[in-house]
Amino acid sequence: MNDRLPAATDYRADIDGLRAVAVLSVMLYHLNAHWLPGGFVGVDIFFVISGFVVSASLTHAPSDRFHRFVAFFYARRLLRIGPALVLVLLTSVLAASLFIPRAWLSEFNERTALYAFFGLSNWVLQTNADTYFAPRAEFNPYTHTWSLGVEEQFYLAFPFLFFAWVKLRDNKRGRVAATAALALLGTASLAACVWATKQMPAAAFYGIAFRFWELAVGVLLFQLTANRSEAEAPHRGNVPQWLLGAAPWLGATVIAASFALVDATAFPWFWALPPVLAAAAIIGGCNANVEHPVRRLLAHPMAVWIGKRSYSLYLWHWPVFVLLRWTTGLDDFATRAAALLLSFVLATLAYRWVELPVRQHRGLARLSPAMRIGVLLAMIVLGWGAARLILTQQRHLSLSTVARNADEWYVTSRMPAQLMPPETSTRRCEVGVRYRALAGGQVISFEPARCPNVPKPLNGKLSVIGDSHATAYLPLFDQLSAELGIKVNVYTYPGCAFVDLRMPMNIGRGPGCVAFAREAAAEVARDASPSDVLFLASLRQPRFADQWAAFDQSEVLAVAQSDTLRQWSREARDEATKLLHPVLAAGVKVLFDAPKPVFLSPTFRCADWFNRGNPVCRGGLQQTHSSLENLRAPVMDSISAVASGNPAIAVWDSLPLLCPEATCSALHGQHPLFFDGDHLSAYGNARLYPAFRSTVTALMTTGR
Secondary structure (H helix, E strand, O other), rough: EEOOOOOOOOOOOOHHHHHHHHHHHHHHHHHHOOOOOOOHHHHEEEEEEEEHHHHHHOOOOOOOOHHHHHHHHHHEEEEEEHHHHHHHHHHHHHHHHHHHHOOOOOOHHHHHHHHHHOHHHHHHHHHOOOOOOHHHHHHOOOHHHHHHHHHHHHHHHHHHHHHHHHHHOOOHHHHHHHHHHHHHHHHHHHHHHHHHHHHHHHHHHHHHHHHHHHHHHHHHHHHHOOOOEEEHHOOOOOOOOHHHHHHHHHHOOOOOOOHHHHOOHHHOOOOHHHHHHHHHHHOOOOOOOOOOOHHHHOOOOOHHHHHHHHHHHHHHHHHHHHHHHHHHHHHHHHHHHHHHHHHHHHHHHHHHHHHHHHOOOOOHHHHHHHHHHHHHHHHHHHHHHHHHEEEEHHHOOOOHHHOHHHHHHOOOOOOHHHHHOOOOOOOOOOOEEEEEEEEOOEEEEEEEOOOOOOOOHHHHHHOEEEEEEHHOHHHHHHHHHHOOOOOOOEEEEEOOOOOOOOOOOOOOOHHHHHHHHHHHHHHHHOOOOOOOEEEEOOOOOOOOOOOOOOOOOOOOHHHOOOOOHHHHHHHHHHHHHHHHHHHHHHEEEEEEEOOOOOOOHHHHOOOOOOOOOOOOOOOOOOEEEHHHHHHHHHHHHHHHHOOOOOOOOOEEOOOHHOOOOOEEEEEEEEEOOOOOOOOOOOOHHHHHHHHHHHHHHHHHHHHO
């Protein structure tokens, strides 16, 4: 046999240098996307490298029996990936528990972490509506593990595909067939990627089915070049010398152009293809000329030093960046420099004291591959268990006042009794909470039972339609049901403000929101009974901050005062009349929730000593009463116009209760009135409950 298969010991320094380019591009992109707009394609370069290098490492694996081949492969992969990953995940979970207060997506983030132990975080991430490029993805400490998930899932199929190729190394036709089978699967994956990029963007980005082709390119590059005999090596074959010399230059140029030109809205198709092919051109295959100027440059000692630590750098940099975003901020040169330095320090320490010692551990080396797999899997399971335990104890571990005083900050389905004024803390009924789906949204029902001590039973029920500002009142609704014995139905669709009065519902929200609004209103009217009240709770004014960022105040106000918004407001009034007509015709009284204060910073992110200096907190947690009145004036005028002449429409205004002075604050002493910039806290619910109960009681008893 003339075929010479490259040994796993045929080290290529230039490939480590290419790893350095890939990891540095990813780190710079994550530090500031404007510095290197296409830097995220470094992951695609990694995929090609991984496919090529892992293939090379298996050419001298035991191939007499499939089970021996598989055991050899997985023992190597687990040894390479597992220990460093477990260390980073455990450290990140602990750091996040200490410094990051729970927020809207905390459960999603924690699920990402726990699935990452088993290489499944990409499956979690692709179930979310947000893509990799959404702002909130930058606040999940475990988002970066998606690529490890893709690789690990590729490795589930890889031994089956590669074993046939190794086993048939003496049979040219058989090896060609094995390579063709892999090429066919890769082509199918690429075709699926083309389709999914527009139809299912999150799945296209995170899913193995749509990324398989990128790793397959690396494997195919190895197989096609290793298939050549020494006599057929590229430098002696029919491939023109000028093409062999031009390929690395072309590859380097395409990668550089990709860093600058990649369009995130057209990714992975088409823009993942150029860097993938470019990486293959630079690697060049098994017989590449390592003296080529591009490869010699990549083999520079500094590039190689970084490349050898690229796995640790990739693992550590992201949680470091995210932790700083949550605490000090990551917006100026000093914090960005500190983030890079800390990432390199942690990666270097992990490489020196974890990666190398584990790979070179004599005890592990003496174990059979099957035993080694068992030990490493046990380590992963133990790490997962430790992370799960940390997450369940977050309230006790956290350094944040938000976590330590969770009863005041977090809105749950029941209001803590210690927050309620004594005269309104009575629970005369047992309340069951039921959830059901409706037209893409959700209905949360508070159903009282066993109410022997309700002094004056009310015959009506309270219905609520709104967005997250409706669910921010859940403790208040539960207490109302428990004290007065009335049923409360909360119809909610995230981001879908019902009767917004600033713009028609079909603008910026999609058909799902409109369909839900109509179905919710129809159900309220259909199930109407005497004394029913419909409470409309939504954000009806501009917001200055969300959980992830503070917005430019002047820009927000300019948009709010634009001619376009004035026109939309007029259209929204007409729409409101039509949406409310069936409800009012059924005899239901309508209660508008007047706009509450909005603040320039998210309260929960600015409540601790370690985050008050974050740039997101610069706007502060105070607003003047007059500025808030001016801000909400257009909406108040619209509410008055809709209610004009109709005694069945009323307004509940909590602004005087939340802001009785000339200056409004998100805090009442040390207690939070608001969780973020515009959503009530549990403490805020308790402050408003007596007034809300009186208003609803009066409406339900009017006309009886």
